[in-house]
Amino acid sequence: MRFLVIVQDLRVSGTSEGIVSRSFIAKLRKTYPKSVIDSVYIAHSETEDRLDLLPVDTIKKHIVNTKVPFWTLFWNRFYWRLFHVSLKERYIHKQYAKVIELLDYTIYDHIFIRSAGIDHEMILATHNLPILKKTIINFHDPYPLSWYVGSKTNFSKLEFFRLKRMMQIVGQAKTCSSSAQWMSHDLEHLYASKKKFYTLPHQFDETVFDLSDKSQMLAKNKKISISYHGALMFGRNIENLLIAYQELLQEDVIYKENTEFVLRLKGDGIQQLKQKFSSIENLQILDCLNFSNSSNEQIHDSDIVIILENGPLYCNVLVGKAPFLAAFGKPVLCVSPKKSELREIITDKKFIANMNNVQEIKEKLKALIDHRMISNEKVNPFGDYFSDANFKKQLYKILNHLEDDK
Template identity: 75%
Template structure:
């Protein structure tokens, strides 16, 4: 069997799509060990991405020149206001399309087009290209941004015209899928699709990453170390989590003496958090570190790892951290809205708490901390959802459609 995979991000710097795209290729090889896997990698700038670690037959890299010409920018100043279409966006899509249009897709049994970030350039670039009729399109995030749960983007006419173009792309594609059951459901209806949107969960495979760099790791100083590594965006609420931890250590000196909470953050609201909890010595709010150091810190130094889902009311995406933590059997506490993707997946009630309920968060933290005080049992909060067998089962449904 011959596969072609068109990707936009294979970076090892810790980007969400970079991690899951690399892992997708590794899991595709595990699922079909004797297959031919060719990759077309469309990049916005030159980077060193350790492509040698990927178990594929070939990778063709293209660094695209996406600098928009002055005349396009000039005309666009008026054009998008009149016609609600961005000429700048269309110019960028054409740069991707020039490469995709030259691919001889007919020699492949299956074609995958993966999106990255919130702009979905690779998917939109395939609009009206013959390859799209053979392509299995994989959405990393909802599009356009106004439909991203937790986004503050307004629903403008420009967004509606973006939606119209994506509806046309989805109709032309052979199949469409996303990483989350809720997102697949939502996008199928949002794009007025007459075809089923499938679910192909994010994966993590350590073999396609170089995790040898441990130079910035922070060694734990307490018996039980709790950690969160990630971004504060799209309604992720770290304040209630820290309020719960603050209450826990104040009610019992044992927790103050034997636990610590390490947060490595990027995004909005960090300054406010630092100010609010500056007098709690058990809490350290630090800068993010590279993927190797961050991974090693969570694998080897963290006893309990936090997942923050988007909010405040609904999370229809699957966070990339979930399969990573599943691979190492770590105790996790997922802070989630009442309706979320991980609430459908997590089978261990100790591992999930309501984003709005400080008391529940504190109670679940206490349960996990007490467990770590006396035990090193493996946790499997996701069951076999991220197993190789389940991945192939999900993938086979897409390929046989």
């Protein structure tokens, strides 16, 4: 078979989509080792990509200029208010479309287009292009932004017309998938799709990364190190977790003597967190690291790794951290809303707690710490959900339009 993978993000650090898209290509190669796999990488800037690590037959990188001309910006001030369409967005989409239009899609059996970020430029660039009839579109996040759980964006007429355009693209595509079961369910109905939305979970494959850089790792100072590496956005709540940890330290000196909590954060509200929890001596709130250093800290120094899902009521996306942690058998505490993607995946409920319940978080965290005090054994909170076998099964269903587990 011949595969074409069109991607917008293959960065090795600072982005969840870059990590999972690289891993997707690696798992595709493992699943179909004798197939031809070509990739077209359309980015908007020059970045650190290490494309040499990707197991593809060919890869071509295109840098598109997304700087919008002055006159387009000028007319857009009036145009979007009158017609509820952004000339600025359409201009950017056209820059991606110019590359896609030149591809000879007819020589491939299957074509994948993978979205990146919340603007979905790559997918929107394919509107009315003939390549769609052979394309499997993969959604990393919901679109438009007002449908992203935890988003503060209000629905508007502009959002409605964005939704309408995406509905047209979905109708033109061969099929669609997303990384989460709940998101596939939601988008299938949101876009009024007449075709099934499949689920292909995020993957992690160490072979497409260089993890040799350990220069910025923080030395472990306590017997048990708890860590969270990531962003604070879309309703992710870490305050209740920190309150729970603070109470543990106050209730029993053994936790103060034997545990530490390291936060590697980006996003809004970090300074407020530092001020609010400055009295916790065992807590460090630091800047994020590059992927190699961050990975090594979590793999080698962290005893318990925190996962924050979006909230506060519902999370229909799969966080990219989950398959990474599954690959290394790390104990996790997933702080989640009552209805979420990981609640459908995690096989042992001791690894998941309600983000709105401080007492439950404290009990689950205490139990994980107590167990880690006496055992360093690997654990498998996610079962075989991120295994090579499950990836192969789910991909086979997508390629062959199967409705069940045949």
